[in-house]
Amino acid sequence: MERYNYGVVGLGVMGRNLLYNIADHGFSVAGFDLDKGKVDELHTGATGGMEIKGLASLEDFVTALESPRKIILMVPAGKPVDAVLENITPLLGKGDIVIDAGNSYFRDTERRIADLASKGLHFMGMGVSGGEKGARTGPSIMPGGDLEAFKLLKPMLESIAAKVDGEPCTAYMGKSAAGNYVKMVHNGIEYAIMQLISEAYDLLKRGANLNNDQLYEIFKEWNNGEMNSFLIEITRDIFRQKDSLSNAYLVDMILDKAGAKGTGKWTSEQAMEIGVSIPTIDIAVTSRILSAYKEERIKASQLYPNDDVATPENMKIFIKEVGDALYLSTLISYAQGLALLVKASEEYDFDIPLKDVVKIWRGGCIIRSVLLEKFYSAYTRNPNLSNILLDEEISEIVKSKTHSLRKTASYAVSNGISSLGIQTALGYFDAYTTEFLPVNLIQAQRDYFGAHTYQRVDREGIFHTSWDSTNI
């Protein structure tokens, strides 16, 4: 009986395409899905030379795999992963490897690693980014955990991943659930950048009165320069897309309520949990929540109308400033996400190699951008950089754009155009680069009403003052 090198469970958007990608690179792959229709479709979409087989029985699927079995799960995060594990683990043998390639919560991965280890099985969490197309032609792949299992998978992962300068966009992301953690933070940054792009769009549309054709040209120009990135590129193309149900552009027919599956929220929760400041990512999560208040927003907009958005004095300068503001606030969002990874690596003993993280994000993934080349150089100079803003070469870029960020933020505030992402990126930058923050006063207040104590600037120790009885 023929034995397949790899197995994929879950033949939806990502699983089917990842399976084809693996098969394209000379590996034989078996696929399983609960939905028999998807199993049958697998063969329809295959191209010649692929050694693949779709199976509708889990037992047949497991039997069809060579030993040790290497099974990639591509099912929705949460209960479906546990359901698959419950059914499949009794069929597996010692040394078999299960790789969860979905957007699973890292705590779930930790639990599953321990559970499968107690059965003599390897379990790995592995982030995959690039969407449908990326999965098919070359995603960015973030494996972590079991090193022994990783070594077995490495040749396959390196062959199917995206390539930048001939180097694969995959690397070992660290111990335990590091792979899922890095992917979670990737998505948090993704949320922030998407929020910032939407604000730049709003400023150009409402502030400068630009239409979709003009927006297309601006994003095209941005994408041809230092802002080149996947998200700017697809935004450019979105402005060109006509609606098939009306004569309008599709973007104008899409309801302004943003969905979310959870990875952005987890990133924010995690940052709060381990004490890392990532306000632009937080605000991107909360902005999607706020967008869902559509009916209330309609009422509020009638109660508080904003009829006097001023046209910028010099359109060329305004567009340049919005572009620079988007570039810098994007850079600051990456800085926040990467700082979270630095702290999480210490906190959870993940040993995340930051230099490899930015290296493998340069291609294949949703947040790929040419800016990551500069981060890669920064981490090459100093792999222990606690915040990307502290790198001297990065600081030169930041300094060259700060004025534009302030001008853009100021225009948005003066004209009542919501720009939560831009404001928080600037606010974070201003706080992070301030030697003396006014929180001495907060410490005084805490000590005043709750005897919470404070530290002093002139001597070591913990102090408390009876505020109402001394020197007042």
Ligand SMILES: NC(=O)C1=CN([C@@H]2O[C@H](COP(=O)(O)OP(=O)(O)OC[C@H]3O[C@@H](n4cnc5c(N)ncnc54)[C@H](OP(=O)(O)O)[C@@H]3O)[C@@H](O)[C@H]2O)C=CC1
């Ligand atoms: N879509 C994207 O762009 C990206 C998604 N991801 C992550 O990848 C994972 C998969 O996402 P995606 O491919 O989009 O999801 P889909 O819903 O398209 O596919 C999931 C597939 O898994 C099947 N499935 C569910 N439960 C089981 C089970 N117990 N046994 C076998 N098959 C099962 C589903 O079948 P049925 O439909 O019948 O329930 C479906 O075919 C998720 O964790 C997602 O967050 C990661 C990166 C990008």
Ligand SMILES: O=C(CO)[C@H](O)[C@H](O)COP(=O)(O)O
């Ligand atoms: O993982 C991804 C890309 O890297 C998914 O596309 C992402 O999870 C989408 O998230 P959301 O639905 O919350 O916007």
